[in-house]
Amino acid sequence: MSLSTAEIATALGERVGGDNVVTDPAQMGAWLNEPRKRFHQTAVAVATPSSVAAVQAVMGWAHENHVGIIPQGGNTGLVGAQVPLSGKEVILSLRKLDRVRSVDATAGVMVAEAGVILENAHKAAEAAGAMFPLWLASQGSASVGGVLSSNAGGVNVLAYGNARELTMGVEAVLADGRLYKGLNALKKDNTGYDLKDLLVGAEGTLGIITAASLKLFPLPEDYETAIVNVASPAAALELFQLMRQRMGARLNAFELIPHIGLDIQLRHGMLDADPTASASPWYALIELTRMAGTEPGSLQSALEAAFEEALISDAVLAESLSDRTRMWAFREQMSECQSREGASIKHDVSVPIAAVPALIAEGSAAAEKLVPGIRPVPFGHMGDGNIHFNFSMPVGADPKAFMAQNDEAMHEVIYEVVLRHGGSVSAEHGIGQLKVDLLRRVKDPVALEMMRAIKTALDPRGILNPGKMLG
Structure with a gap:
């Protein structure tokens, strides 16, 4: 990136308005302070556009000038996909795109913009006598765009599916500023590749979701x-x-x-x-x-x-x-409560449902062998095989020493058990910047080649969430 901070701020201001640009790191806390406090880079600037056209304008400029852009929703992600990696990027916050454009309970569809808080999407659906069933612990701050970009799961996956299965179509701004108009609400559409399935779960590396058509269901009695x-x-x-x-x-x-x-x-x-x-x-x-x-x-x-x-x-x-x-x-409160006990090492993994008991037994035994006195805290979605396999430090241990000595080694032993049982090292939290190296090690090489080819085709200059997912 050859532009100065002042030049970037000026260019962004021309496209989103000067009041919608932040360049002072001291004022960026809401966009930089992610939940786990693992990532500490600042950004060159934060832009908060209030229209899809403004998002397009920013991306057209960024593409022309090779400026890295990090799309961000509610900043609730746990793997660092939504915060800077190098400190040279611009955060593009979608918070101001917060309209529920339409709700049709009869057709079973709601169109919501990326910045709509998940809890507000629930309320909009319920006001129309319907239900949007994606429920997360962070639903009071997580946004529609963020949960779709990470293909979030939640507690209702068993009955209704994850974010991808709840999405009928998306509108997205591409790396060069073009707008993909894919907000259809058709249950059957076999006119080529299902592009929304590429964009949902891509963590903002292929395009910036600005709105989505979401499935609604009858409201339970x-x-x-x-x-x-x-x-x-x-x-x-x-x-x-x-x-x-x-x-x-x-x-x-x-x-x-x-x-x-x-x-x-x-x-x-x-x-x-x-x-x-x-x-x-x-x-x-x-x-x-x-x-x-x-x-x-x-x-x-x-x-x-x-x-x-x-x-x-x-x-x-x-x-x-x-x-x-x-x-x-x-x-x-299972995730939050562990912080009250000091440091903890966390894994978001999945295995075939029948392998959950073996995962917990074998993983707990391996962890105890590695760190005597460690406290396993496995919990989660038994019904879909997604276990949050966490470990609290031994009673009386020093938190910093515990993490420094055991974090990487604990991941190795747990992921070995997960992979041996045909599981995934990331069930619903994504890859972000936390698991980039891990993905390279465990993903099928042909799958990685296909993913890189798609990334190159849609983002040839590598400006969309650079360094995330594929590195």
């Missing part, structure tokens, strides 16, 4: 929610199979949580009451949707069958909205 006691992940797997057989598509979520997660949250006052029925080594948070015209009580009936088969030892069903809220708080 109610939910049936329970936390049940299970002896082990193997027992949880059997329970999941029973629930899926009995409930089918109504099984909305099946989350696995270890007792240590409850212990940490209660000790640190993160829960106003214990949401479980009694102490257990493991818990499963189960939720069914109850649609209009169906009778309540299906979950209780299924749990009675599970008792008879000795798959569970105790259970508590939510009897009120506050009960359900507390149960989900227990699950959603």
Whole structure:
């Protein structure tokens, strides 16, 4: 990049307005301070365009001048895709593109711009009597563009799929400023390659998503929610199979949580009451949707069958909205609670569902061998094989020393187990800058060649999120 900061600021100001450009690093905190605090580069500038045309203008200029652009949504990503790598890039924030353009509950589609906060997308759908089912712990700050760019999963993947499956079409600005107008809402369209599937999950390396057509579903009449006691992940797997057989598509979520997660949250006052029925080594948070015209009580009936088969030892069903809220708080605070215990090493991985018990057993044993006293905290989406396989430092350990001595080695032993069971080293958080080297090592070489060819074709000057995903 040969332009000075002043020249870049002037050029950006001409395209998005001077008030929409930030060049003082001291004022960039909201765009630079990512959740894990692992990445610390500043940016040359931050631009906050308020229209798609302005995004096009910025990209046309950036393409001409070889300036690296980092698209950013709500800055909730966990692998550094949305923050600078070299310090020479411009952050292009989509926060001001925050309109819900249309909601059609009858057709089951909503068109939302990239900057729409996920929680606001939920509210817009519900106001029309429908549901957009992508639910994340960070939904109060994550944006539509960000969750699509990372192909986010969340707790409802079991019933509704991940972000890619919930996307019918996208509008996106390409590297040279051209606009891809792909906002169709057709369930059937076989007119060539499915380009939106390339852009969703590309982490802003192939184009900047500015809006999307999103699938809506009928609003449930109610939910049936329970936390049940299970002896082990193997027992949880059997329970999941029973629930899926009995409930089918109504099984909305099946989350696995270890007792240590409850212990940490209660000790640190993160829960106003214990949401479980009694102490257990493991818990499963189960939720069914109850649609209009169906009778309540299906979950209780299924749990009675599970008792008879000795798959569970105790259970508590939510009897009120506050009960359900507390149960989900227990699950959603699992990542946050580990910070109360000092340093932790985290893995977002997936394996075939049947391999989840082996993953947890073998990974925990390997970790204990590497670091005696380490505390495994595996939790997550048992129903789709996505486990957040985290490890809290031993009690009394020095956090900095623990991370310095064990971070890389712990990743190696856990990823070895994951790959041996046919799994993925990134389930729903993406690659970003954190896992670039890892992707090169584990991805099929032919797949990498295909990905690089696509990147070169759509971004020949390498200005879209440079250094991310493919490096």
